[in-house]
Amino acid sequence: MDLELSEEQQLLKDSVNGLLARRYPDVVKTRAEMAKEAGGYSSVSWKEWADQGLLAIPFSEEDGGLGQGPVEMMLVGQAIGRTLALEPFLATVVLGGGILRHAASAAQRQRLVPEIAAGNLTLALAHQEKQSRFDLFDVATTAKPDGSGGYVLEGEKMVVLNGDSAAKLIVSARTSGDRRAKDGIGLFLVDAKAPGVSIRGYATQDGSRAADISLSSVKVGKDDVLGDPGKALAALERTADEAIAFLAADAVGAMEVLHEATLEYAKTRKQFGQTIGSFQVIQHRLVDMFTALEQARSIALYGSMMAGEDDTTERRRAVHAVKVQIGKSARLIGQDAIQLHGGIGMTSEYKAGHYFKRLTMIELAFGNTDHHLRALVRLGGLIEASKPAA
């Protein structure tokens, strides 16, 4: 049992925090400038991420990666959360990369991973559909065999993160079964410029970008079929689990900043001739935020250590617990940060609202608190029932 960072991990943490602090000297202003660029982020910055090796973290060394794990990913996530960084790390490395690691063949990985690691290839996971809400198995988009090992895709995807800037899309589509059948889902690599792909991009509530994507007779060659085209759900679930662990760290970074900002504000803002932090009611609210933050930090750490667990049930139990605690902590810290700031917290020019919106979007991604609480109950919770006394 050792929960301390290794020397290498501490170095990574320092370097990624350093990079992002340089890139985002003023979170609100820098983001506003980046939003004007194509795709909603700085491609120059993305190259820097590549140069520092960040885009290679989770991939195996044979595939051209660094062979690191969820703990390193957590460190990146936390840094992103602290700066609300807009670079498509989640879309490309966590989600796209996750699918490649869990579904793609060695040949496919060795073709694509070096490109990702070099910052030349961005990905987006086109999975969400209008009706699917939090159910990963709910897929209406279809994939019909074209007779020569390839497929033809037909359907509509929604809220695809960074879907308007990705060079390639990973599309989930049904090769057999009903819309909500767990079998019969495939994953397909599609060029964003391929004939029949129509992409409508837009800004999201948290200042990032997403797209609705329509697929009309989109042809996929057999080399671009990722894994068994009827058995992709496991890879999707595994990737979603990793994304939740990653987003937990992202949320912890954002919660840290909100707590720091609110604390500083309480110590400087004067009313009735004294700082508002001199009032016990304000102090106690900040202590509750601190408690929620520490609990979130602990569960995110747990998530990062369980995200790579191969036992599906154990991993899922942990991931459900992570999303529940993060959702609870994020709501408390986000809402209280705005409340304790008062009017200034409501403005778009001040940072608190931006962090609050980010936390709110994280809560809605990959299943909200209630969804994961119910799922945890279905798996029997974390603790075994005791046995009646002999």
Place this chain on the structure above:
Amino acid sequence: MDLRFSPEEVAFREEVRTFFQTQVPLSIRRKVIEGRELTKDDIVTSHKALHKRGWATPGWAKEWGGTGWTPVQFYIFGEEMQMNGVPAPVGFNVTMHGPVLIQFGTEEQKKHHLPRIAACDDFWCQGFSEPGAGSDLASLKTTAVREGDHYIVNGQKIWTTLAQYADWIFCLVRTDTTTAKKQLGISYLMIDMKTPGITTRPIITMDGGREVNEVFFDTVKVPVENLVGEEGRGWDCAKYLLGNERTGIARVGTSKMRVARIKELARLVPSGSGSLMDDERFAEKVALVEVELKALEMTQLRIISEDRKSGRGGTPNPASSILKIKGSELQQATTELLMEIAGPLALPYVKQDPDDIGHNEGPVGVDWALPTAPQYFNNRKVSIYGGTNEIQHNIIAKAVLGF
């Protein structure tokens, strides 16, 4: 970074668990698991079993019988103790007075008292709180006036847990009433409970329990050699004592044991077409407790892991300050859920004492359900004792947030 315990740690857990399950009587452990009150004999029997194995005073300096365990071993020991329903060694002896004596006592005091404290040959109780000094402990008024070789003690202590069992009491008393700062002028005295002038009166708590007492001192003569540390510096002892327990305070193992029990019992209770555990609303409440508990367990492990790196006694991780608040909330949540399982079966009141109110005679109600309400009522104390949770908020605001 690794959540797994080392093979040595796993073996240690096995050793500890086997010891608890074979050397501490099942009848005593069942009482703890089922939430029943322990007798003095239960507490002392369990304490002595641990002492015999050298495990009653693991946290003490090695020369006085400590084990020199790593922080992880302490964690494992505490967790297994709580999960197996083993009563902790008497806290007043082991985590409160003993460490104070080791730190502040004279060689004579240590040689005479420590072995008896460790073996629980003497049962100690704590005389800190007074009617006018609760969270504001330094306001205490019990006086000790020096007359020759003795202090003459007058005053009253309250909420004195298990004073009815105690052979000795360690007390904060005021030896100087003229100091400007009220923390000064307080001294730490050991008083033999058999000394003439001491009266103990039980305070019956709302659960019917006889756990806490008032202790009155009427011209009680205490030899000056029973002063611990310097006269007027008792506040140092008190601060040392209160800061001594850091991670055990969360009682994660106890709450885990109760969650396991909640699941055991809720499966036996019908609800709708299935059991109460199939009731989504109930099951979600249990799951919410489990999630918070897992986070708290990780918080505790974070602190231990850091302790191990920096050595115990380094600057405490700020996260350690949340253990009392979250830990008490979860202890209370689990006792509330247990009572909820019992439902109407929680209602029958069982006499705790021949003098008790009520006319119930003989066995009433259903065994497993009877202790759930008293346990729920009793556990309201955990957010009050040791500094109320509101005081804990003040402490964190000051020490961690810098207000």
